[in-house]
Amino acid sequence: MNAVEEKVVARLKDRYPQHVLGHAEYRNQLAVTVKSDGIVPLLRSLKEDPELAFVRLVDLCGMDYLGRDEAERYAVAYHLHSFQHGLWIRIRALVPERPGEIDTLSGVWACAEWLEREAFDMYGIRFRGHPDLRRILMPDYYTAFPLRKDYPLRGQGERDRFKVYDPAR
Amino acid sequence: MVESVATPAKSAGAKTMMMNFGPQHPATHGTLRLMLELDGETVVKCVPEIGYLHTGFEKIAESMTWNQFVTVTDRMNYLSPLNNNIGYVLAVEEMLGIPLPERGRVIRVLMCELSRIADHLLCVGLQGMDLGAFTVMLWCFRERERLYDVFETVTGGRLTTSYTRVGGLSRDLPDTAVPMIRAALPLILETVDEVEKMLLRNRIFTDRTKGVGILTQEEAIGYGWTGPILRACGLAWDVRRARPYLGYETYDFEVPTRSEGDCFARFEVRIAEIRQSVRIVRQSLDRLKPGPWCCEDNKVALPAKDWVYTKMESLIHHFKIIMFGHGFAPDPGEYYGCTEAPNGELGFYLASTGDMRPWRVRIRPPSFLNYTAVCRLVEGRLLSDVVAILSSLNVIAGELDR
16 A cells, blocks of 8 residues: 555544445555445545545446345445546445435536446435436336346346337237 | 426526437437437537447346456447457456566557557547538548458457457467558558648638537546546546556657647547557557567466467366366456546456456446536537537447446
8 A cells, every 4th residue: 555545544544433444455456445324525525635636536336245245235336536646546335235325426526427327227226315316228117227136137028028119009 | 207307497488499319310429319408509408318229248247257258348439449358358467467478568559559549530530520521531431441451450350359368369460460550550640631631720610619518627527537538628647647557658659638628629639649649559560579479377368279289287277267167267356447548548347256257347438427528518509519519529339338
């Protein structure tokens, strides 16, 4: 871990001691695991801290750890980037299966709006306070959440029940 | 339904019209749909709808081995498939921690940059065509044909190249490819000069693109923009410089930037990047030396065929890499690897459990992040500006929807 990464971990543990569950390093990349409540002030502090300056939200995605040894089933992984330090870090917020909700980041980063819509579309994770939480990639009438681990690769028969518009009828 | 979301915002007395733009339309790049609420010619509200090309790449990845997914990466940004191949495989190799030999790295840089030239040529050509300059598109596509001939000679495919494998490449660069590339480069530069002459001081083009679709640098960062469109807003940031891979720190090239942040600036940045990519291609051709092009670790990269036929160990390695239930895997953990694709930062967030199939492959698609700003760019502008803005963003539906 370089000096900036150590500062990130130290500041997060200092300011949000109840929320930080742990941190790990894999191939020189820092990943901090946090609880899902209070994610907005935590990430905002990383963005607005002048010494850290993680101003860019690189990516936001859902994760499903069904059957694996994680504290909760779902997680939302936020990748942040700091131009000042040229550093990428990962904050993984663990989201319990029920209620499967986490606060929205669309007030902090504009791109979070669509990224969260995709996480909702694929995993069913609801984002509290999101201005327009609806499906983005799947059709509107779709009811399942495809990237969940218990959803089969070939679907649940939706392709056979596809609505076909037949003007002859 | 989406239509209910796009409710007209009626101002006092004004009547607005809902117009559906796409998904099948010559000016939308791929299957993009915009529901525009128009007040005369001005766009009052814009509701984009995406997902027409959603194939479920990320779901498919969970059922494929690490090497099999390379074939799927071709289909993301299908204009520059080699960039996707190389980006994915680099992320896996960084997880595995295996180094590549010099020739493998040089060939990858060469193919990356040729692919970047192809993508930018198309984008620039389509920017011209969408605004009426059909000739420009045909000129650019003529040059792309030269590059496609190169890709076919080297990889065997024009669009679905699947050239890389984890640990190296699928095959060595054939000797016939080098003179083809050297012959193509001056012709490409000539065409780029012609395109510039045609469009840069063309009144129609400049009126339709200058001052259109401006985003400030802070807003662009907030929308997650990367790549040429961010560089057109003034931030000289490139993954090849920020987090060098494949030896890019040893190549001599510039990162072109403009400060206006409008469609014209994005056009200029792409033209300049084609020239810089040609520089890198020439340098990499000079660096090509005979040698190994795959990593030595035969637990990951297939051993050479004559070894497979003569050495027991190599035979076992060959079987174990391919056999179901065996195969290589990175150590359990999660990793984010990114490269500079023609549209921006193409990232792969990979989660491994030590199994021969990944647990999760999350693709950070530059087109998706770039497209998040479309409502902000389009609202308040004229309908004809929508076309100019869409073509300058270079949204590839395959990468947008995956």
